[in-house]
Amino acid sequence: MTLAVRDLAVRFGGVTALEAVTFDVRPGSITSVIGPNGAGKTTAFNVITGYLRPAGGRITYEGVPLTGLRPSAIARRGIVRTFQRTSVFPALSVEDNVLTGLHLRGTAGFLEVLAGRRRLAAEESGLVMDAAAILEFVGLAHRRREMARALPYGEQRLVELAIALAARPRVLLLDEPGAGMTGAEKAVVSGLIRKIREQGVTVLLVEHDMRMVMGISDTVIALNGGRVIAEGAPAAIQAHPDVIRAYLGAPRGPA
Amino acid sequence: MAELLQHLVNGLVLGGTYALLGIGLTLIFGLMNVVNFAHGEFYTLGAYVAFAALAWAGVDFFVALLMAIAAGAALGWLCEVTLLRPLRGESIDTTMLVMIGVWIAMQNGELLVWGGVAKSIPHPFPTAPLVLGPVAIAPLRIFVLVLAAALIAASWLLIQKTKLGRAMRATFQDRDTAALMGVGIGRIHAATFAFGSGLAAAAGALLGPVFLVYPSMGDLASLKAFSVVILGGLGNLPGATLGGLLLGIVEELGAGYISSGYRDAVGFVIIILVLLFRPSGLFARQERIA
Amino acid sequence: MTRAGGWLLAAAALTLPLWLSSAYHLHVAIMAGIFGVLALSLNLLLGFTGQLSLGHAAFFGIGAYTSALLTLKGAWSFWAALAAAVALAGAAGWLVGRLSLKLRGAYFVLVTISFAGVISLVSVNWIELTNGPLGLPGVPAPELFGWSLRSKTAYYYLVLAAIALSYLVCARLVKSRIGRAFVALRENEPLAESVGVDVTHYLVLAAVVSAGMAGLGGSLYAHYTRFVSPEVFLFTYTVTMVVMVVAGGKGTLAGPLVGAVLFTVLPEALRAAASWQWQMLAYGVLLVLLVFFLPRGIVPAVQALRGRDAS
Numbered sequence: 024m025t026l027a028v029r030d031l032a033v034r035f036g037g038v039t040a041l042e043a044v045t046f047d048v049r050p051g052s053i054t055s056v057i058g059p060n061g062a063g064k065t066t067a068f069n070v071i072t073g074y075l076r077p078a079g080g081r082i083t084y085e086g087v088p089l090t091g092l093r094p095s096a097i098a099r100r101g102i103v104r105t106f107q108r109t110s111v112f113p114a115l116s117v118e119d120n121v122l123t124g125l126h127l128r129g130t131a132g133f134l135e136v137l138a139g140r141r142r143l144a145a146e147e148s149g150l151v152m153d154a155a156a157i158l159e160f161v162g163l164a165h166r167r168r169e170m171a172r173a174l175p176y177g178e179q180r181l182v183e184l185a186i187a188l189a190a191r192p193r194v195l196l197l198d199e200p201g202a203g204m205t206g207a208e209k210a211v212v213s214g215l216i217r218k219i220r221e222q223g224v225t226v227l228l229v230e231h232d233m234r235m236v237m238g239i240s241d242t243v244i245a246l247n248g249g250r251v252i253a254e255g256a257p258a259a260i261q262a263h264p265d266v267i268r269a270y271l272g273a274p275r276g277p278a
Numbered sequence: 279m280a281e282l283l284q285h286l287v288n289g290l291v292l293g294g295t296y297a298l299l300g301i302g303l304t305l306i307f308g309l310m311n312v313v314n315f316a317h318g319e320f321y322t323l324g325a326y327v328a329f330a331a332l333a334w335a336g337v338d339f340f341v342a343l344l345m346a347i348a349a350g351a352a353l354g355w356l357c358e359v360t361l362l363r364p365l366r367g368e369s370i371d372t373t374m375l376v377m378i379g380v381w382i383a384m385q386n387g388e389l390l391v392w393g394g395v396a397k398s399i400p401h402p403f404p405t406a407p408l409v410l411g412p413v414a415i416a417p418l419r420i421f422v423l424v425l426a427a428a429l430i431a432a433s434w435l436l437i438q439k440t441k442l443g444r445a446m447r448a449t450f451q452d453r454d455t456a457a458l459m460g461v462g463i464g465r466i467h468a469a470t471f472a473f474g475s476g477l478a479a480a481a482g483a484l485l486g487p488v489f490l491v492y493p494s495m496g497d498l499a500s501l502k503a504f505s506v507v508i509l510g511g512l513g514n515l516p517g518a519t520l521g522g523l524l525l526g527i528v529e530e531l532g533a534g535y536i537s538s539g540y541r542d543a544v545g546f547v548i549i550i551l552v553l554l555f556r557p558s559g560l561f562a563r564q565e566r567i568a
Numbered sequence: 569m570t571r572a573g574g575w576l577l578a579a580a581a582l583t584l585p586l587w588l589s590s591a592y593h594l595h596v597a598i599m600a601g602i603f604g605v606l607a608l609s610l611n612l613l614l615g616f617t618g619q620l621s622l623g624h625a626a627f628f629g630i631g632a633y634t635s636a637l638l639t640l641k642g643a644w645s646f647w648a649a650l651a652a653a654v655a656l657a658g659a660a661g662w663l664v665g666r667l668s669l670k671l672r673g674a675y676f677v678l679v680t681i682s683f684a685g686v687i688s689l690v691s692v693n694w695i696e697l698t699n700g701p702l703g704l705p706g707v708p709a710p711e712l713f714g715w716s717l718r719s720k721t722a723y724y725y726l727v728l729a730a731i732a733l734s735y736l737v738c739a740r741l742v743k744s745r746i747g748r749a750f751v752a753l754r755e756n757e758p759l760a761e762s763v764g765v766d767v768t769h770y771l772v773l774a775a776v777v778s779a780g781m782a783g784l785g786g787s788l789y790a791h792y793t794r795f796v797s798p799e800v801f802l803f804t805y806t807v808t809m810v811v812m813v814v815a816g817g818k819g820t821l822a823g824p825l826v827g828a829v830l831f832t833v834l835p836e837a838l839r840a841a842a843s844w845q846w847q848m849l850a851y852g853v854l855l856v857l858l859v860f861f862l863p864r865g866i867v868p869a870v871q872a873l874r875g876r877d878a879s
Contacts, residue, residue: 072762074758074761093766093767094758094761094762095760095761095764096766098761099764103762103763105762106759111759112751112752112756112759114755115751119748122748123763123765126745126748126752129745131744131745131746136740136741136746137737139740147744147745186763187762187763189763190762190764313677361856364860365860370673371618371620372863374620374673374674375855376855376859378622378807378810378852379851379855379859380852380856382848382849382851382852383851383853384852386845386846386849386852389845389848390846501678539689539693540689540693543685543689545682545685546685547682547686549678549679550682550683553671557670
């Protein structure tokens with residue numbers, strides 16, 4: 024049940040975004056990826072979830088290779104992501120947003136839909152109930168009928184989370200879940216992440232807020248300049264000299 | 279062999295005007311990101327203005343050409359300022375629909391003003407073709423080729439060497455920086471659209487006397503322009519030039535050796551094949567204008 | 569629309585021939601119906617997946633020619649020919665869908681136009697098959713259990729049935745998981761992919777259904793006018809369809825039908841006052857005005873006025 028990344032390399036023209044990136048995401052853990060801007064964190068996400076083709080390396084989940092698969096195929100294998108900038112279906116209601124996220128849970132095929140089989144109606148009401156449960160979980164049940172784009176920023180990010188959860192992930196990749204949020208909102212998100220892990224979902228997140236990262240992570244992976252520079256428990260990473268240097272720069276030499 | 283050369287020469291003449299159409303559209307579609315389905319209508323407009331100038335006002339051929347270019351540029355400037363500027367933040371689909379509306383309105387306007395019967399543009403050149411070795415070419419076509427080449431060269435010079443051209447390149451490469459440096463973004467957009475439309479009108483005025491002028495001639499012109507732009511790569515002036523010449527030559531060769539009924543299919547097939555296999559265009563490796 | 573309103577409309581539609589005064593009016597109703605089917609088909613692509621097809625006349629024309637040729641030269645029955653027309657047009661839609669897999673927006677439009685252009689040239693040049701510009705006259709009228717459906721009243725009911733079928737297909741698709749996938753593609757494609765929506769599959773599906781439905785319209789047209797020529801590929805038809813969908817309200821179910829009725833009845837009513845060139849000119853201006861002032865179309869605007877969210 025491990026998500027394994029081996030020797031991942033990504034190059035854009037002359038620029039190396041990722042090089043020799045290797046790490047494992049242990050099942051049932053909350054793993055955070057940290058690093059200064061441009062370190063390659065979102066690039067790694069994009070490759071893992073199929074939005075980008077790597078120049079080299081392999082990604083496997085439960086031993087099955089993921090490299091080269093389209094994002095929808097990777098989602099079908101249980102690996103779902105959120106996006107760095109708010110990504111919802113703006114003109115749909117919150118409920119419809121989550122219903123769309125429940126796409127993989129539906130089974131209605133083209134011919135069945137045309138025939139209007141009765142079992143589809145039952146499936147639809149089942150999905151509506153599932154959507155209600157998910158909205159309840161993230162605390163947005165009261166926003167069910169509202170247009171997603173009308174919601175305040177923090178709630179839109181919760182809609183994003185709900186959509187991703189609807190796709191029934193076994194590994195959930197969260198791209199900066201705390202970005203732009205108030206302290207209180209971050210606490211809510213952290214709590215949700217813990218509850219998600221309790222349900223058996225492996226969580227991999229990219230995040231800049233160190234307090235949030237150190238507060239919920241089991242493992243922290245530090246990237247800089249497209250390479251892994253450290254991997255371990257939060258406390259160890261916090262004290263790791265390479266990590267400190269990456270964020271603060273090298274100490275000044277004698278004048 | 280003589281036949282091949284003849285087709286090549288005819289193809290170059292046609293291709294030169296296709297290049298003009300393509301350069302105009304590559305600026306508008308490639309740089310401004312406007313899906314200008316009305317591009318062919320400026321081509322038609324140029325032809326009709328030339329017709330009116332020559333048949334009704336009896337002016338000199340060069341003057342007629344200049345009037346056509348001016349008309350195209352003026353109407354293009356008007357379109358940009360009244361229709362495109364207010365929509366500038368909108369999605370590309372919105373401007374596409376607007377330009378489709380302009381397309382329909384212009385074509386039917388032309389139909390109403392000039393009627394559906396094809397018109398022939400009188401020209402001052404002798405009809406007897408010049409014979410240069412194995413190839414015969416009408417003086418009119420030589421004129422068209424020379425003028426097309428001159429306009430293409432003028433366009434290159436404008437974009438590469440003039441202040442306006444530099445401002446255009448700057449605007450479409452990095453708009454905010456250009457604005458900070460004092461470039462009037464609105465004026466540049468209008469100027470670019472006017473320039474592209476003027477080139478289309480020039481193509482129409484040049485080809486008008488060679489063939490006939492009728493209101494729906496712009497439809498094919500639009501599509502061939504898009505074909506050239508896709509072939510050469512968006513925003514790529516040399517690409518559009520080469521693409522235009524290539525399209526003209528392939529069309530002539532196809533019409534000569536395969537079937538003349540399907541000659542217009544060449545442009546369509548190019549669009550489909552290029553978008554299918556090499557969406558960035560054949561010449562994409564060359565430096566883009568912006 | 570309320571339940572009672574719906575029943576009233578259905579009753580009116582079913583009894584229309586009874587209270588229309590002349591054959592000419594019935595003719596207008598039939599044409600409105602055929603365009604209704606076409607508008608519904610275009611709306612599936614434009615309104616729901618968000619991709620504009622400006623080559624829809626190609627599918628319309630393929631349907632018309634297939635149906636005409638099979639009944640004229642192959643002595644097929646109308647119903648079999650109709651099915652074949654839908655199938656062949658659908659297959660053409662599949663081809664265009666697969667060709668345009670990675671293409672969106674303007675590039676998709678260009679491929680559809682190019683495809684229509686090629687098909688149009690084939691219909692003009694492949695004279696052995698299509699009789700070229702002279703067209704195919706004498707397309708037989710449909711027969712049902714030995715009764716000819718030649719009369720306008722009979723044909724009206726045929727077209728009405730076709731509209732009901734098309735509307736049902738659209739409604740069922742749109743309100744299902746498939747419809748949600750379509751809309752997801754339109755609203756946010758990367759997000760749709762991240763939750764497992766197979767973009768290729770749904771885009772091609774939309775193209776096939778949309779094209780097949782247009783083929784249905786083509787067959788109906790062929791057996792009504794009893795004459796098919798390359799003029800079916802005229803851009804005018806595509807433009808009319810686009811204006812109907814955009815003005816009526818893309819992305820709604822009723823919008824295309826409202827647009828179809830409006831833009832069939834209006835031109836006929838104005839025919840005495842203005843030639844079709846003026847009307848087409850007006851269409852162009854109207855399209856521009858719609859984009860500026862009524863971007864979502866008539867039906868959503870009316871719904872907004874009545875204080876409800878448009879679906």
